[in-house]
Amino acid sequence: MEDCDFKVNIAVVGMGLIGGSYAMALRVLNPKSIIGIDKDKKALDNALHRGIIDRGYESGGRFLKEVDLAIIALYPRDTVEFVKNNLSNFKMEVLITDTSSVKKDVVNNINAFLPDGMEFVSGHPMTGRECRGIEFASADIFTKANYIITPSSKNTSRGLKVIDTMARKMGCSNVTYVSPEEHDDAIAFTSQLPHVVAVSLMNSHEEGFIDHMALFTGGSFRDATRVAQINSGLWSQLFIMNSNKLVDEIERFQRSIDRLKTAIIYRDMKSIDHIFQNAIRRRKALVKR
Amino acid sequence: MEDCDFKVNIAVVGMGLIGGSYAMALRVLNPKSIIGIDKDKKALDNALHRGIIDRGYESGGRFLKEVDLAIIALYPRDTVEFVKNNLSNFKMEVLITDTSSVKKDVVNNINAFLPDGMEFVSGHPMTGRECRGIEFASADIFTKANYIITPSSKNTSRGLKVIDTMARKMGCSNVTYVSPEEHDDAIAFTSQLPHVVAVSLMNSHEEGFIDHMALFTGGSFRDATRVAQINSGLWSQLFIMNSNKLVDEIERFQRSIDRLKTAIIYRDMKSIDHIFQNAIRRRKALVKR
Numbered sequence: 001m002e003d004c005d006f007k008v009n010i011a012v013v014g015m016g017l018i019g020g021s022y023a024m025a026l027r028v029l030n031p032k033s034i035i036g037i038d039k040d041k042k043a044l045d046n047a048l049h050r051g052i053i054d055r056g057y058e059s060g061g062r063f064l065k066e067v068d069l070a071i072i073a074l075y076p077r078d079t080v081e082f083v084k085n086n087l088s089n090f091k092m093e094v095l096i097t098d099t100s101s102v103k104k105d106v107v108n109n110i111n112a113f114l115p116d117g118m119e120f121v122s123g124h125p126m127t128g129r130e131c132r133g134i135e136f137a138s139a140d141i142f143t144k145a146n147y148i149i150t151p152s153s154k155n156t157s158r159g160l161k162v163i164d165t166m167a168r169k170m171g172c173s174n175v176t177y178v179s180p181e182e183h184d185d186a187i188a189f190t191s192q193l194p195h196v197v198a199v200s201l202m203n204s205h206e207e208g209f210i211d212h213m214a215l216f217t218g219g220s221f222r223d224a225t226r227v228a229q230i231n232s233g234l235w236s237q238l239f240i241m242n243s244n245k246l247v248d249e250i251e252r253f254q255r256s257i258d259r260l261k262t263a264i265i266y267r268d269m270k271s272i273d274h275i276f277q278n279a280i281r282r283r284k285a286l287v288k289r
Numbered sequence: 290m291e292d293c294d295f296k297v298n299i300a301v302v303g304m305g306l307i308g309g310s311y312a313m314a315l316r317v318l319n320p321k322s323i324i325g326i327d328k329d330k331k332a333l334d335n336a337l338h339r340g341i342i343d344r345g346y347e348s349g350g351r352f353l354k355e356v357d358l359a360i361i362a363l364y365p366r367d368t369v370e371f372v373k374n375n376l377s378n379f380k381m382e383v384l385i386t387d388t389s390s391v392k393k394d395v396v397n398n399i400n401a402f403l404p405d406g407m408e409f410v411s412g413h414p415m416t417g418r419e420c421r422g423i424e425f426a427s428a429d430i431f432t433k434a435n436y437i438i439t440p441s442s443k444n445t446s447r448g449l450k451v452i453d454t455m456a457r458k459m460g461c462s463n464v465t466y467v468s469p470e471e472h473d474d475a476i477a478f479t480s481q482l483p484h485v486v487a488v489s490l491m492n493s494h495e496e497g498f499i500d501h502m503a504l505f506t507g508g509s510f511r512d513a514t515r516v517a518q519i520n521s522g523l524w525s526q527l528f529i530m531n532s533n534k535l536v537d538e539i540e541r542f543q544r545s546i547d548r549l550k551t552a553i554i555y556r557d558m559k560s561i562d563h564i565f566q567n568a569i570r571r572r573k574a575l576v577k578r
């Protein structure tokens with residue numbers, strides 16, 4: 001494919017919430033065709049029926065030879081497996097990207113077996129929903145989202161530019177470049193920790209207690225626990241693949257909550273106010289960006 | 290005032306976000322007049338200018354003699370002080386309610402000095418915003434909100450019915466009756482703990498780190514930290530007034546997060562999945578209600 005000319009054949013592997021949303025958002029790039037791949041025939045039928053994809057396949061195969069740009073929207077381990085199993089099916093000039101929210105393992109694994117000529121540019125759209133499946137897919141999920149690209153030494157400026165342009169054309173407002181290690185450090189805090197917190201809030205009490213609490217909840221509890229409706233298969237993989245960093249972040253958070261707890265126990269208004277003022281200032285700065 | 294006849298004179302004390310929103314929502318009850326009280330003249334002027342109130346006063350006074358229903362939307366300690374300082378100003382048949390999100394202290398304190406004849410029905414609208422001030426007030430904040438009434442032995446069925454009807458007419462979808470103690474137990478978990486979590490997430494890292502993280506944030510972090518832009522004066526008072534219960538809840542949450550952390554450290558996929566499934570089921574049940 002030419003530089004940022006998207007009049008090409010695109011394959012989206014994984015017709016879930018993210019893959020389906022990519023296929024929908026990629027239409028604005030006016031590609032020659034969008035092929036969908038998913039082992040779940042129902043998801044393919046849904047995508048075909050709604051015109052999200054032009055053709056559907058239940059697994060990889062020789063048809064991948066015509067694909068110029070492949071977007072792998074699978075769990076991290078399945079992403080590595082799909083590329084590995086289809087090396088002989090891809091054309092030599094293919095550009096492959098992914099949507100994994102852990103990077104070090106995925107980039108290192110794929111680069112270890114990817115032949116010269118084929119290029120893998122790893123990307124992470126910082127978006128999603130608390131629901132699963134193509135029926136919840138929407139091109140809107142990319143609007144104003146952050147998009148992270150984690151270049152490796154094997155990447156070309158052309159390859160990076162294509163994925164950068166794709167992300168922006170899909171509606172993302174910030175495209176950031178960091179190493180896979182920096183990415184995994186950052187998202188342990190900004191994405192994995194909030195999921196740990198949401199799940200732990202829901203599990204804080206004995207079974208049945210939450211039902212009794214429903215009439216006492218306001219926006220703060222609902223917002224803090226929104227992502228507790230977690231995709232278990234995906235997130236257990238993500239947590240394990242980034243476990244050292246995540247445990248560091250959990251422990252840092254535990255120390256932070258301990259400081260506030262101590263101030264409350266000692267009814268130390270000055271410390272509580274100091275802690276609040278820090279949080280207010282930081283939160284304001286975060287939202288402004 | 291007659292049973293649930295709102296063609297009366299209403300006073301709203303405190304023209305902040307909550308008081309202003311009450312005054313706006315109370316218009317649908319078609320009262321004779323709405324008086325606003327706030328020591329901040331700017332807030333009063335804003336409320337008068339926008340027609341939210343009919344008259345404004347910077348403090349209590351003899352004019353309260355004509356008031357049938359008084360809604361005190363101040364911090365808990367100021368709520369108690371206002372009632373105490375204006376006992377001789379209120380008419381004997383006045384019905385007083387409040388909006389405090391801690392109840393035991395407020396109810397016990399006010400009942401200790403309130404003369405027979407005057408009635409105090411304590412209420413808590415489970416709503417709010419992360420912004421302060423009457424400029425953010427809106428009648429909408431009550432729409433489908435939970436409303437809690439904490440009756441005391443001094444309450445009459447008529448007094449309870451008036452506040453219940455008021456809450457429903459303002460748009461609240463659930464009105465729940467619990468004792469002040471039960472209320473404070475519940476909101477330590479459903480409201481105070483999410484605020485502790487949001488603040489502690491924002492303060493987890495060293496100064497400046499969050500700025501660097503802005504490009505890596507998605508919805509999960511933004512939602513979990515929304516209420517970190519906390520009203521420091523109010524929330525430090527709320528935390529201290531309910532500190533025993535809140536510390537219990539923080540420690541229960543710390544044990545919950547420890548269980549997930551341990552499972553991650555041991556890469557114990559079975560336990561992680563079990564923890565996730567519990568959270569998913571509980572969150573689904575919560576949202577359905």
